[in-house]
Amino acid sequence: MFKLSKKADYGLIAVKHLAMHREQHACSAGEIAEEYGISATLMAKVLQKLAHHSLVAAKHGSSGGYQLIKDPGQISTLDVISAIDGPVLITSCVTNHGNCDATEKCSVREPLRRVNESILEVLGSVTISQLSEEPHEQALVALRT
Template sequence: MLRLTKKADYGLLAVKFLAEHPESASQSAKDIAEAYHIPLQLLAKILQRLTKVGLLRSHAGMNGGYALSRDPREITAFEVIHAIDGPLFITSCITISGSCDLNDICTIKEPLRRVNDSISELLKSIRISDLVDANTANRRHQGASDLVMIH
C-alpha cells in the first residue's frame, strides 16, 4: 500500500498549521509540535528542510519561528512531500534511471509508470489552501456537481 512517511505527514501538518495562522508573522516549532503532538526534534528537522528548499521562511529572535514563503494557494502537497521524501516512486522499478533487472521482460512497467504519474499529478493539484479550507473546497465541488446535474 502506498503511504506517506511520518516525516511527510508531519511536514504537511506543519505547513497546514502555518497556513491556518496568516495573522501571525511566524509560528514556533514548539507551537506546531504541541498542536499535533509531533516530537519537537523531528519537527525541527522537517521545518529546517522545508526552509532549505524555500517553502518556509525562518525568523530568528525572541518572536522567531516559521512562516510560509508563498501564498498557501501556490504551494502543493507534492512540493512538501518531495522536499521531505524526495522523488515519488511507487515501485522499485520506477526510478530516476528507469532501469531494473527485469526491464527487458517486464509487462507492468508502463501501467505502473502511469499510476505513479497520476499520483504525482493528483498531489500537484492539491494546494495547501485546500487542506486548510476543506469545507469551502467541498462546497465548491458540490456546487460544480449540482451544475452538472442541472444540465
C-alpha cells in the same frame, strides 16, 4: 505498503498551520509541535527540510520561527511530500539500475509509470488552501477512460 511517512504527515500539518497563521508572527517549531502533540525537535527537523526546499522561511533568534514563503494556494501537497520524502516514485525499479532494465520481458514498468504520473497529478493538484475547505462529496478526480 503505500502510505506517506509520518514526517511528511507532520510536514503537511505544519504547513497547514503556517497557512492558517499567515501574516501573523512567525511560528516556532516548538509552538506547532505542542499544539499537535509532536516532539518539538522532530517538528524542527521537518521544518528544516521544508526550509531547505524554499517552502518556508526560517527566522533565527528569539521570537523567531517559520513563515510561509509562497501563497497557500500555490503550494501543493506534492510539494510538501516530495520535499520531505524525496521524489515520489511508485515503481521501485527506477533505483535498481540494470536489474529490471536488463530483463526486457518486464513490460509492466511503462504502464506503472503512467499510473505514477496520475498519482503525481492528483497530489500536485491539491493545494494547502484546499486542505481547509469543506469536504466536497464528489471525488477529486474524474477518471478518463
